[in-house]
Amino acid sequence: MLFRRVAVIGVGLIGGSFGLALKQAKACGHVVGIGRSRANLETALARGAIDSIGDDAADCDLVLVAAPVAQFPRILEDLSSRLSPDAVVTDGGSTKRDVIAAARAALKGKVGQFVPAHPIAGSERSGAEAADAGLFRGKRVILTPLRENPEDAVEKASKAWAACGARLSRMDAEEHDAVLSTVSHLPHLLAYALAQDVATRGNSGRLFEIAGAGFRDFTRLASSSAEMWRDICLANRDLLLADLARFEKKLERMKKCLADGDAAGLERLFEEARAARDKWLNPSS
């Protein structure tokens, strides 16, 4: 057994799946769930993702913070006074610069106990109801360790995520936030924008009636938690705005091809996209 007592703060898709996975791997003893919604905690308890509902992380040797990132300052503030000296804290936040800043401010001299992590294992589903013991299996978890982290703490956090079945990699927080802005936050924003556009048109009933599998997949990300993605987009807004500006330049190029009737130019852009995506999914072909 790796951990005697685990606290999961925020028992949603990520937190609930973490509890289920650690327990299935027999990697921990008791799991205490902490959160805002009593109903959601009851669901987590009934599903076996947590063993009890608690108020704080006292006496725990592993803590996962898996709440929307805007709540981290308050959560880490609360955690600071209750944290056991031997405990390791990790998190599931999708942005890392803001989470690290919040941890430094709240945990102060204890910040070395906090090993920032981001599991690339989301889904548009949310809440304890969506938790799944296999969510992290084979998925990447990016650690963005701090200079204050003793290697021992990074190793404990790594073992926790590895016990959930994840593949681990390390990156610095700046690169993490830049990469995720491009491959995750930007597509979320675009999916929300298109779904919101269609939803607010006069003929939205007709549009949804005719929309097929392409629209469904393109907008899947727009079924994600609005609160969670509001927080992520705001936390990472400098990089996201830069990515949006770059994306709009790409759109300008496509618009110019359309307006000019430039078939060869348009096909070249489409083909670059297609070839790169197919190579990504089938590196050998």
Add this chain to the structure above:
Amino acid sequence: MLFRRVAVIGVGLIGGSFGLALKQAKACGHVVGIGRSRANLETALARGAIDSIGDDAADCDLVLVAAPVAQFPRILEDLSSRLSPDAVVTDGGSTKRDVIAAARAALKGKVGQFVPAHPIAGSERSGAEAADAGLFRGKRVILTPLRENPEDAVEKASKAWAACGARLSRMDAEEHDAVLSTVSHLPHLLAYALAQDVATRGNSGRLFEIAGAGFRDFTRLASSSAEMWRDICLANRDLLLADLARFEKKLERMKKCLADGDAAGLERLFEEARAARDKWLNPSS
């Protein structure tokens, strides 16, 4: 048996699936395949989507044109002189105004034999290899009949698509093109733009390494045939450019929320999108 001899011009995903489905339903006798690529026609033959490879649609009582829409003028020109007086022609083109204009120009007095159709049953896969007898099952096929069509011709075309398992509806060509621009052509363009953006960045290797299921689904449409989508986007460019302009206004609103740190405004936009999409997929919930 509904049709004695069927010609499929363009034996790709749509044409090949049409041949397989009609044959599985025992709705036709011989199917002759016509196309540009000998290799693709051989694949179609080996897979049983067609019974022979031919040069023209002479002596056929049903013709499906399922080529990229920019090829319709030439194909319909060729078809015009060979068309049996009792034959019905239908198509699988994703745009209808341009296809109808091409049909009027090429078929002239015979245009009443042409019943325009659009099966909403695409996939990012293409070619005879991807053909599937069940592709149209339960999927919508939109007919955009012409004032020149005798009801008898519309009925024959309807029966062909119904034999493939499709649900039929009717719309005028202008509405069809406007609706499809919004729910299909625009998301394709956006998916191509994001995949092309990522593919051409200096750190594209890193970006693809970290990209997860969200990016995969968002960009699925970018694996579609570049030639086919070049033609569709150009054929429908007036409506597509108008949709793009509208979409960019939505992006402006989101950018303003980000720049202003307007959390409530951003969450409201995201939540409108989420609620509308979820209601679309689960009307009862």
